[in-house]
Amino acid sequence: MKRNDFSQWDCALARTVDVIGDWWTPLILRDAARGVTTFDDFHLSLGISRNTLTQRLNSLVDHGVLAKTLYSERPKRYRYALTEQGVDLVPVLMAMASWGQKWLQDVSPPFRVRHKRCGHEATAMVVCACCGEPLALSDLEPLPKGESA
Amino acid sequence: MKRNDFSQWDCALARTVDVIGDWWTPLILRDAARGVTTFDDFHLSLGISRNTLTQRLNSLVDHGVLAKTLYSERPKRYRYALTEQGVDLVPVLMAMASWGQKWLQDVSPPFRVRHKRCGHEATAMVVCACCGEPLALSDLEPLPKGESA
DNA sequence: AATAGTGAGTTCACTATTGGAACTGAGTCG
DNA sequence: CGACTCAGTTCCAATAGTGAACTCACTATT
Structure with missing residues (x-):
């Protein structure tokens, strides 16, 4: 290859x-x-x-x-x-899996796990690290160059 | 292959x-x-x-x-x-990129974009869809079988 | 003592995929 | 007419993946 x-x-x-x-x-x-x-x-x-x-x-x-x-x-x-680096990758894998569950037919979650913090079954969602709102392409616009915030 | x-x-x-x-x-x-x-x-x-x-x-x-x-x-x-399905994949890519920025040397973000909802540069984070807390492997435990919440 | 089994790979032959470069074909520009 | 653009396709050599069998160092069984 x-x-x-x-x-x-x-x-x-x-x-x-x-x-x-x-x-x-x-x-x-x-x-x-x-x-x-x-x-x-x-x-x-x-x-x-x-x-x-x-x-x-x-x-x-x-x-x-x-x-x-x-x-x-x-x-x-x-x-x-x-x-530690690998552990940090797990949420990314869960985000991939969430997409698969939403858009693909007949799929089960890769792991059925409970989120200890809330007690419910854990499902991943990708949000803005700054405001906590769900990230969506439609809410994004190019940064004026040179700007950093 | x-x-x-x-x-x-x-x-x-x-x-x-x-x-x-x-x-x-x-x-x-x-x-x-x-x-x-x-x-x-x-x-x-x-x-x-x-x-x-x-x-x-x-x-x-x-x-x-x-x-x-x-x-x-x-x-x-x-x-x-x-x-729409493809657009929904973008946050997943951003989550992958966030991991790369955290753990790999000398990398730039794949897109420098502004999050319109908060006005800041968008960076992805994976959270629990239920409680909004950051997802981490250490907070997860196997679901007792048959249980769904 | 001889045989079977386990964990962690390696080696081999075969096949599928990739990269790269060149080529095709339809149509536009000067 | 010749050059250029877009959207591929075709061909080849190089590389990566597959499955099966094999190695090697031990341990367990009969």
């Missing part, structure tokens, strides 16, 4: 896509968020081929999204777990 | 990944949100190869994310624009 490399682009979206923008990575992360930790469990749960899984896992570790730790010296056994 | 087909999976995340989960699609959508509409402008802006662009554009149209309209009969000229 001679995949294009976005790692030098000066765009937050392109750089994020460089980390999680393939077909398997978001699902690996979904499983990690659900508590899957071992190589074979990822393989079993997703049906991803083993060499691709090796690459993805290594790439996520390189990018600091997953951490690989040895949990048994003999025989050597490893565990993959979300780092 | 014999790309895996997630279109039959019963998981909102997997199905969403099936629509936008490759390296180019989020960037095509970013450009569309910025106002790019024609085939050549996408090609020029992204540097994507033309045959891949054709495929991606067709796939997005098939999925109902973009709409293709004829805006000149002779010569035939087409315009690609975000549908």
Whole structure:
């Protein structure tokens, strides 16, 4: 495929896509968020081929999204777990899933979880970090250049 | 690559990944949100190869994310624009970009836009649709099965 | 002691996708 | 007439993904 490399682009979206923008990575992360930790469990749960899984896992570790730790010296056994950076990606995955639930037919949520803060089932919504109102393209307009607020 | 087909999976995340989960699609959508509409402008802006662009554009149209309209009969000229479904994807892209800005070095926002509702520069945040609090994995716990709230 | 099983990969052959460049075709401009 | 624009299509070589089998270091079973 001679995949294009976005790692030098000066765009937050392109750089994020460089980390999680393939077909398997978001699902690996979904499983990690659900508590899957071992190589074979990822393989079993997703049906991803083993060499691709090796690459993805290594790439996520390189990018600091997953951490690989040895949990048994003999025989050597490893565990993959979300780092703080990876944990922070979970809401983004939930936002993607929310879109899917709204617009695609016959889909279940990727995780059925309860939001401890309110006690209800958690569903993601993307809002403006500043005013808390839902973000919508129609409420956005180009920033006059040079302006920062 | 014999790309895996997630279109039959019963998981909102997997199905969403099936629509936008490759390296180019989020960037095509970013450009569309910025106002790019024609085939050549996408090609020029992204540097994507033309045959891949054709495929991606067709796939997005098939999925109902973009709409293709004829805006000149002779010569035939087409315009690609975000549908309502596509517009609804923009906040998700912004959430991805926010993550990139937080965790990756040397990145600029994909669009510098003003949020008309509050007047400030828009930055995305993912919250619980129910209580409006920021979503974080640490606040989530598995739902007792059968329970829906 | 021999066999089976587990976790974590690697190797191999095969196939599908991508990138890049060139090409087509319809129509407009000077 | 020749050059140019838009919207693709065609072709090839390079690369990435798949599935199956294999390795290696241990542990458990019979």
